[in-house]
Amino acid sequence: MMLTCRDLSHQADAFLDGELGLWQRLRIRLHLAMCNGCARFMGQLRATRSLVMAEADVADTGDIARIDSILAALHKEKQSGS
Amino acid sequence: MLSNETELLQRLVTGDRAAFEGVYRRHNAGMVRFATVILRNRASAEEVAQETWIAVLRNIGGFEGRSSLAGWIFIILSNKAKTRVKRDGLSVSLDTSVDDDPFDDAFDGRGRWRDMPELWDEMTPERIVDGRQILEHVSEAIDQLPPAQRAVLVLRGQQDLDAEEVCEILGITDGNMRVLLHRARLSLRQSLDQIGR
Numbered sequence: 717m718m719l720t721c722r723d724l725s726h727q728a729d730a731f732l733d734g735e736l737g738l739w740q741r742l743r744i745r746l747h748l749a750m751c752n753g754c755a756r757f758m759g760q761l762r763a764t765r766s767l768v769m770a771e772a773d774v775a776d777t778g779d780i781a782r783i784d785s786i787l788a789a790l791h792k793e794k795q796s797g798s
Numbered sequence: 799m800l801s802n803e804t805e806l807l808q809r810l811v812t813g814d815r816a817a818f819e820g821v822y823r824r825h826n827a828g829m830v831r832f833a834t835v836i837l838r839n840r841a842s843a844e845e846v847a848q849e850t851w852i853a854v855l856r857n858i859g860g861f862e863g864r865s866s867l868a869g870w871i872f873i874i875l876s877n878k879a880k881t882r883v884k885r886d887g888l889s890v891s892l893d894t895s896v897d898d899d900p901f902d903d904a905f906d907g908r909g910r911w912r913d914m915p916e917l918w919d920e921m922t923p924e925r926i927v928d929g930r931q932i933l934e935h936v937s938e939a940i941d942q943l944p945p946a947q948r949a950v951l952v953l954r955g956q957q958d959l960d961a962e963e964v965c966e967i968l969g970i971t972d973g974n975m976r977v978l979l980h981r982a983r984l985s986l987r988q989s990l991d992q993i994g995r
Binding site for chain 2: 720721722723725726728729730735752753754756757759760761763764765767768769770771772774779782783785786787789790793
């Protein structure tokens with residue numbers, strides 16, 4: 717049976733995350749080839765997923781002072797333990 | 799365990815500062831965001847993240863690779879955050895329930911789109927590099943998600959933990975995790991969709 721647009725929207729994340737089997741992927745690709753609305757929706761979700769990942773990469777540029785304090789705490793711990 | 803992760807671990811064990819800086823930059827913001835979900839307080843979350851890093855470096859030699867390095871770090875973080883919450887007499891439970899899907903209203907009785915989704919030709923990944931403003935919008939939208947959705951999005955959608963690791967850390971089923979991730983991405987999609995209007 718053909719997937720409806722609602723069905724496709726429920727499987728879209730698993731599709732983008734590479735979690736679906738061959739048959740399920742084929743059904744989705746077939747639907748996307750015929751349905752402009754779902755092709756746009758999948759494009760939106762793909763962009764959202766990429767933006768979320770990109771946000772994680774720029775969220776912390778690395779605080780040298782914090783890194784120093786972690787390493788200093790560890791060094792102190794090792795010295796007091798030895 | 800991936801071979802590049804094995805190499806990274808060896809560098810961490812030998813106290814390679816550059817290796818630690820790389821791992822810290824990759825995970826720290828996500829750790830603070832995740833711990834904030836549990837602790838409901840950013841300052842406490844930053845303290846717990848710092849304690850976690852010290853524990854990670856102290857015990858890195860004993861890491862056996864049964865989970866990914868990121869999964870191991872987040873399990874330690876989660877345990878420390880839950881311990882802090884209990885110590886402070888707060889509730890550790892996270893509301894992971896999901897109600898009916900409001901997105902189902904987007905479809906008619908035959909499961910077809912009521913309104914055609916917009917074409918996002920302005921938000922291709924190529925534009926992300928210069929899209930600082932868009933990313934700031936994404937940050938704000940993530941911070942406004944319900945706590946359980948935010949937690950799943952950070953662990954699965956940003957830190958790339960395995961589905962099983964996410965379920966173990968949050969104590970939820972695979973089905974529940976997938977619904978929470980789906981809802982989170984749909985909310986962000988809707989938020990982004992409103993930018994260009």
